[in-house]
Every structure is written in structure tokens, then in C-alpha cells.
Amino acid sequence: MNQLSLKEVAAVSVARRVSHRTVGVTHGPITRLMRPGDLGQILKPFVFLDLFDIDLHDPQSQFSIHPHSGLATITVIADGDLRFDDPADGSGRIAFGGFEWMRAGAGVWHGRELSAGESHRAKGFQLWIALGPEHEHETVESQYMEAQLVPTTGPARVILGTYDGMRSPARAPDGLTYLMLRLPAGAQWTFVPPDQQTVAWLAVASGELEGDTAAKEGEMLLFEQSGQPFTVQAGPIDDTVLVIGSAVPHAHELHLGRYSVHTSAESLMTGEANIERLRKLLIAAGDRRLQSGIVPILKD
Known part of the structure; x- marks a missing residue:
């Protein structure tokens, strides 16, 4: 269910508490809301969130190639929109x-696999998700999903997980839900967390929210851990455009590299060693740009 019945709404006597709010730190076209x-x-497995508003037609706005594991x-x-052009997945537009879903797993170098689309600018979110021991060294996998392939329920697009019977095509681990909503002016919508997903947050891309979850454009709200709707x-x-994330809590400590997140010091060492090996392959490969200007992901 993605909406509560009137009886159920009446039973929710106290709104789920907002435990923290932030507008992050802005550098040029990027606002870093979470690291x-x-x-x-607090929000693991969600560990990083950027709100970007970029013009990739401008060469100075290009992202740098960087690693993950x-x-x-x-x-x-x-x-707006961005373009993808991938040897395995073909080409198209993401509006x-x-x-784009990418499981970095054992190690990857990326950053220029998307390029400018038809719009002057593109606005959106990049989110990092910490993987558990069973996935953190898996083979790298990426998916590019055009908007018409993403299932919807009411005003919500199901980006990750399953919600209200609609399942995202992203091959993400279980226990995650990630939605994008476009709410018409004045409209209300109730999020009911799936079972055991007690971690929850939202972030506003444009417009504003009123009421118990009041938030302005560019603001992120964290909710107290519970299974309560909001x-x-x-x-x-x-209209207001926002994303909502919920998850089963990540049961592991975060062991951090500059671009890596692992569940143990030994696992981090393994991941960073593989990143270094791939870096040497990247240098040896030279200019890998396609005719479109896109640089494909480098992975095993």
C-alpha cells in the first residue's frame, strides 16, 4: 500500500518526528547534502547525497573520472535530461x-559515462549506497533506465526496490526503497515504509513542502528511526519534486576510503588495491572517448 485508509490515518496521532535537517554545502553546481x-x-546504507544542477554543454562543467569500490x-x-552511450547498453536519454544505477562492487573508474542531453541544464541527485559483505566485492554492473521504463504509483516513480506492488528494474539489493515524486501544488501524499525499513529521509529538488515535513528547495530531512508513515x-x-529513501538499517561499521565504503578494514584494503590496479589499466588504455564524447566505465 502507498496510501493509508482514512481509518489508518486517524490512528496516526503523532507525526513522525524530523530528527535533523540540512541544506548541505554548495560548491558551484553541486550541493553536498550528506557524506x-x-x-x-545515521542513515546507512544511504551514505552520500549530492544535488546537482549542471550544464554539461560547458566543457568546464565536466565531471572528473574517479574510482569507487x-x-x-x-x-x-x-x-532536464542527460545522454548515455554505452557499448553494452546502447544509447538514449535519461529525463x-x-x-543510472551502478554497483561499483570490486572496483570501477567512472565519471564521464553521461553527457549533455537536449536541455540546457540537468538537475538531479546522486546517491551512494553502502553494500553488505555479500555484494561489496561483486562484479561491477551498470544500468541506464529511461524514464518510460520506470514504474509509477500515484505521483511516485519507483527508482529502487518495490513499492505498492511496483518493482524497480534496478538490480539493487533487497531492503531498499527510493522514490521520486512530482507533487502538484497543494497536493498531499503519504509514504508508508515497507516492513523493517526504519531508516528514512527526503530531499527537495524544486518547490517546497508544508506542514509537518516543511522543507524548502535544496533541503534534506532525516526522520527518527521507526516504521511510522509520514x-x-x-x-x-x-509543483514540488522530491526524493524519499527508506531502508533496513545497515548492520556494519563504515570503513572509508576517499571514494570507497566497505564493511571492514580488510575489505577496504582489497577494494582500494583493485582500484589501483584498474588505474594502471586506465592509463595504459589512453584516450577512451567515444565519438559522442562519453568515456565508458572502466571495469573488469
């Missing part, structure tokens, strides 16, 4: 509600 060393310790990344578009209400003037 593994701060709020990621032990985690997965999910990039979802809230406005509102579309996404309601979001768009402001009275414009």
Missing part, C-alpha cells in the same frame, strides 16, 4: 525519473 563521515553514519551509485534526473504536502504555488 559517509557525517549523516551517512564497495558501494553502489544511483543518479536520478529531476529536471525526469530516469536513472505525509508530504506541496506548497500552494508550484
